[in-house]
Amino acid sequence: MSRPEPTDGLGPWLQFLCRACGLIYDEAEGDPDGGLPPGTRFADIPDDWQCPVCGVTKSDFEPYAGRRPNVPGAAEPAPRPRKAGIVIVGAGIAGWSVAEAIRAHDADVPLTLVTACAGDAYHKPELSIALGRGLTPERLRREAGADKAARLGVRLMADTFAIGLDPARRRLRTTRGTLAYAHLVLAQGAAPVVPAALAPELCWRINSLTAWSALHRALKLESRICVVGAGMVGCEIAEDLARAGHAVTLLDLAPLPLPGLLPAPAGARLAAGLAGAGIRFMGGVRVAGLARRPDGTLALATDAGTLDADHVISAIGLATESRLARGAGLAFDRGIVVDGATLATSAPHVHALGDCISIAGAPCRFIEPIARQAEVIAHAVLGLPHADYVHSAPVIRLKTRARPVEMHGTPAPRAPWQIVQDTPDRLAMEQRQDGRLIARLAL
Amino acid sequence: MAPNAAVRTADPALPAAHAVPAGGWSDAAVLAATAAVADGPLSAAATRIDHGEYPLPILSALGEAGALGVHLDRHGGRFGLAISAMEAASRACGATGFLMWAHDVCGLYLEQSGNPALSGALLDDHVAGRSFGGTALSNPMKAFSGIEPMLLRARPVPGGYRVTGTLPWVSHIGQGQYCGAIAGVERADGTVSHEIMFLLRCDEPAELRPCPQFSGMEGTSTWSLRLKDYLVATDDLIADPARPFVGRIRGAFILLQTGMALGVAQGSIDAMLAVEDQLGHVNQFLDDRPADLAAELAELRAAIQRLALTPYEGSKDYLLDVLDARAQGAEFALRAAQSSLLHQGARGYLASAAPQRRVREAHFVAIVTPALKHLRWEMARLSRDVLPAEGVPA
Structure with a gap:
């Protein structure tokens, strides 16, 4: 149909959207059946004219400029594979490691990666030392998710959430449709736990490049920051923020930092190191509430008084989101239960790795085992022979530059520690059981 | 406010003095x-x-x-x-x-x-x-999820509110009937302060106008509803403000819809079984055979019945489970209805055939608010992390 050209000097024809039914009124086309000849400007439509589909009047129309998705990374994924292949949930180090391990052995098997974020590849441990080094989100991002997916031949479903799992029928329900799979690999990670007293919309949790980038954007020079929780992430982030010039208060319920890990003499030395880095450590303190004041600053209520802050970061620990696994009947015990040798979950054709799993009742949230886990799973899903996975406690390194901590072995929670060296520069301790060395640490 | 217990008993012996026959509603x-x-x-x-x-x-x-x-x-x-x-x-x-x-x-x-x-x-x-009476919450439910703007607007007047606006299609209404509706309350400067929920009585001066013909389910008495300065008296207010109320009943509202999906799917399986004697020898080559679908339907029904024990639970996980069940119901009804038509073959293609009607009913289940796409939108919205700078109100 030929469209009349505007001759009224009012510019190009415009379109208007019916807010009720979605009909688009196009000035070029008018509404001949409703008495509006082609070329009728919206302004000239009489007030009693009705939407030809749903009957609302002109006042329920609005200028129309399109509503296509504008979420970065949410572009239409590549076409769905014709046969069910391998589906991976999660695009952190664990998810991408499995994708790479599979592609190293099989160039053709259809691979789909479902991720809640854009799928950008980054090295998560860098997030807790990046501010002090003046890094930016661009520097931290090693490869854009879409580029990495194209390079590996992976169908990336970004900004997509895994909602439900039917292991018997091998179907994964997501917010962009239901996927059939031959094998499913869960690499969904663990999410920061937020204390009940802190409203999630007021406190940061730094467990993804997305969250780190948002904090990076929000930070102003010399901000006052409270970090709640003096575990590994809390200590590292506190020192990184202090190094970047911010005034940092680090709080924990326990009297000393790294309470679950370090014996008291080591904790005291770490606390001194943190103080030397300019951090105010407050041990034995419970947070009670968080509110935003009219001037935009935050009031962090604690049993030791109210603290003023520009930002509050919660770092009290991680937990595996259990809804997907439990809903599918997968065994779950502080994480998705996997076989320690095969990394198979309790459901057939479903493996899991990384932060989301638990082996013998214990989660293991370190980077080192992930590459070995990914190799074992890649071989299993491709039907290739491979030695069993062997779990061992990774070396723990606390990247606080003022007082780095290194720990080997698996300490027993209540067993005593002996000091083997105590000089102003170095404290070394060890733990023995029946004469056998089970853990040692130095800082 | 009415009690809001998270767990409802299934005990029919609770006081039920209203309109229940002598034998009771066991x-x-x-x-x-x-x-x-x-x-x-x-x-x-x-x-x-x-x-x-x-x-x-x-x-x-x-x-x-x-x-x-x-x-x-x-x-x-x-x-x-x-x-x-x-x-x-x-x-x-x-x-x-x-x-x-x-x-x-x-x-x-x-x-x-x-x-x-x-x-x-x-x-x-x-x-x-x-x-x-029915419900006119399609538009406000989408508005609360950020999908489209609120169509009805209210302004406070002595004794209540005056409401103006048009809703394109509202079902189960007519002269002498009524529906629950929601309007955004405008301040003098035109901004919206909050929303009210009210019982809209569908007599004069509310105006019912015919809708265009739909492809099926035409007996639902669906009308376009136009209000001009319609007076909502305080006695007709359901909730003011409306948002906390809607947040409280939303799981129950959506969960109840699953009854439609289960029934359309079960009817479709019935239609497959009805021709098994005559056509089973060729139908065996089809996907989605009645026994497969019946097993899947039984699982879905059991999951829905479990959710129905706590319809007012407010947790995020519960709401995700309800949205997921409702979405599964829609997808399953579509598959079952299509399969029933394939099983019935030419007789299912007759204009008067039940599978013909069910194909349209199943599509209705998938597009009525919250439609499959709205359910997925909402599940994604609920699943996203809330961060300080980009905080999204719950």
């Missing part, structure tokens, strides 16, 4: 009476209802059977039973299942309003099927 009696209506007059009328007959006498019979009121607190809060009754009716006629849902949630609004003017004789008549 679970078994409600199911038996509903099945009698579904298998009898409703099955006979399904095609006529699809083409435009508004089945008020059948709804009256369902009301008498208890099928329109057992989910209410006053009748034991038996959501699972209400869903089963809706499934039984939808198995015969999806349009009637939809009318039951609209009627059920309207009753829910009235009771949960805690407004004595709405929860007395008016509600008794509603539950018993002596008066009828």
Whole structure:
């Protein structure tokens, strides 16, 4: 149909959207059946004219400029594979490691990666030392998710959430449709736990490049920051923020930092190191509430008084989101239960790795085992022979530059520690059981 | 406000003084009476209802059977039973299942309003099927999720509010009927301060205008509703402000819809089995055979019945489970309806064939608010992390 050209000097024809039914009124086309000849400007439509589909009047129309998705990374994924292949949930180090391990052995098997974020590849441990080094989100991002997916031949479903799992029928329900799979690999990670007293919309949790980038954007020079929780992430982030010039208060319920890990003499030395880095450590303190004041600053209520802050970061620990696994009947015990040798979950054709799993009742949230886990799973899903996975406690390194901590072995929670060296520069301790060395640490 | 217990008992012996027959509405009696209506007059009328007959006498019979009121607190809060009754009716006629849902949630609004003017004789008549009303929450539900703007606008006046605006299609309304509706309250400068929820009485001066013809389910009495300075008296307020109220009933509102999906799917499986003797020798080569679908339906039904034990639970995980079940119901009804047509072959392609009607009913289940795409939008919204700088209000 030929469209009349505007001759009224009012510019190009415009379109208007019916807010009720979605009909688009196009000035070029008018509404001949409703008495509006082609070329009728919206302004000239009489007030009693009705939407030809749903009957609302002109006042329920609005200028129309399109509503296509504008979420970065949410572009239409590549076409769905014709046969069910391998589906991976999660695009952190664990998810991408499995994708790479599979592609190293099989160039053709259809691979789909479902991720809640854009799928950008980054090295998560860098997030807790990046501010002090003046890094930016661009520097931290090693490869854009879409580029990495194209390079590996992976169908990336970004900004997509895994909602439900039917292991018997091998179907994964997501917010962009239901996927059939031959094998499913869960690499969904663990999410920061937020204390009940802190409203999630007021406190940061730094467990993804997305969250780190948002904090990076929000930070102003010399901000006052409270970090709640003096575990590994809390200590590292506190020192990184202090190094970047911010005034940092680090709080924990326990009297000393790294309470679950370090014996008291080591904790005291770490606390001194943190103080030397300019951090105010407050041990034995419970947070009670968080509110935003009219001037935009935050009031962090604690049993030791109210603290003023520009930002509050919660770092009290991680937990595996259990809804997907439990809903599918997968065994779950502080994480998705996997076989320690095969990394198979309790459901057939479903493996899991990384932060989301638990082996013998214990989660293991370190980077080192992930590459070995990914190799074992890649071989299993491709039907290739491979030695069993062997779990061992990774070396723990606390990247606080003022007082780095290194720990080997698996300490027993209540067993005593002996000091083997105590000089102003170095404290070394060890733990023995029946004469056998089970853990040692130095800082 | 009405009580808001997270766990409802399924005890029919709770006080049920309103409009309940002497024999009471035991679970078994409600199911038996509903099945009698579904298998009898409703099955006979399904095609006529699809083409435009508004089945008020059948709804009256369902009301008498208890099928329109057992989910209410006053009748034991038996959501699972209400869903089963809706499934039984939808198995015969999806349009009637939809009318039951609209009627059920309207009753829910009235009771949960805690407004004595709405929860007395008016509600008794509603539950018993002596008066009828539906729900006009399609647009506000989408508006609360950030999908589209609110269409009705209210301004405060002495004694209540004046409401103006047009809703394109509202079902189960007519002269002498009513529906629950929501309007954004405008300040003098045109910005919206909050929303109100109210009982909209569909008599003058509210104006009902015919809708364009739909491809099916024409007997749902669906109208375009136009209001101009319509007065909402304080006695007709369901909730002011509306948002906390809607947040509280949202899981129940969505969960009840699953009865439609279960029924349309079960009806589709019935239609496959009906031709198994004649066509089983060739139907064995089809995907989605009746036994496969029946097993999957049984699992879905069991999951829905579990969710129905706690319809007012407010946790994020529960709401995700409800949205997921509702989405699964829509997808499953579509698959089952299509498969039933393939199983019936040419006889299912006749204009009068039940699978023809069910294909349209199943599509309706997938597009009625919240549609499959809205459900996924909402599940994604609920799943996203909330961060300080980009905080999204819950």
